Amino acid sequence: xxxxxxxxxxxxxxxxxxxxxxxxxxxxxxxxxxxxxxxxxxxxxxxxxxxxxxxxxxxxxxxxxxxxxxxxxxxxxxxxxxxxxxxxxxxxxxxxxxxxxxxxxxxxxxxxxxxxxxxxxxx
Numbered sequence: 001x002x003x004x005x006x007x008x009x010x011x012x013x014x015x016x017x018x019x020x021x022x023x024x025x026x027x028x029x030x031x032x033x034x035x036x037x038x039x040x041x042x043x044x045x046x047x048x049x050x051x052x053x054x055x056x057x058x059x060x061x062x063x064x065x066x067x068x069x070x071x072x073x074x075x076x077x078x079x080x081x082x083x084x085x086x087x088x089x090x091x092x093x094x095x096x097x098x099x100x101x102x103x104x105x106x107x108x109x110x111x112x113x114x115x116x117x118x119x120x121x122x123x
Contacts, residue, residue: 070113
């Protein structure tokens, strides 16, 4: 939180020998002693939070959904097939088999698993 970041910078400058645990205890006690209105001022959009260096790094933007790659689609399909064919097989062994199968495939066979291809329609 921005308050922790700001207070850590402040106390490190004022008391460089203060142990990390003691520093965090002091900052935590200060935070718990604040009223909710004062805590809200330390939000990124609050008047105090916006003064903390790097405050905007806390605002995250949602990631766009990515389409599964051809290899991911192949792995998904082959994992299901191997589990059905060899129910007791280990995941690590299945992944080794799948990797070997992928390396031996020709490019035109791999194209089936490209996003939007016949074996990867959702991608």
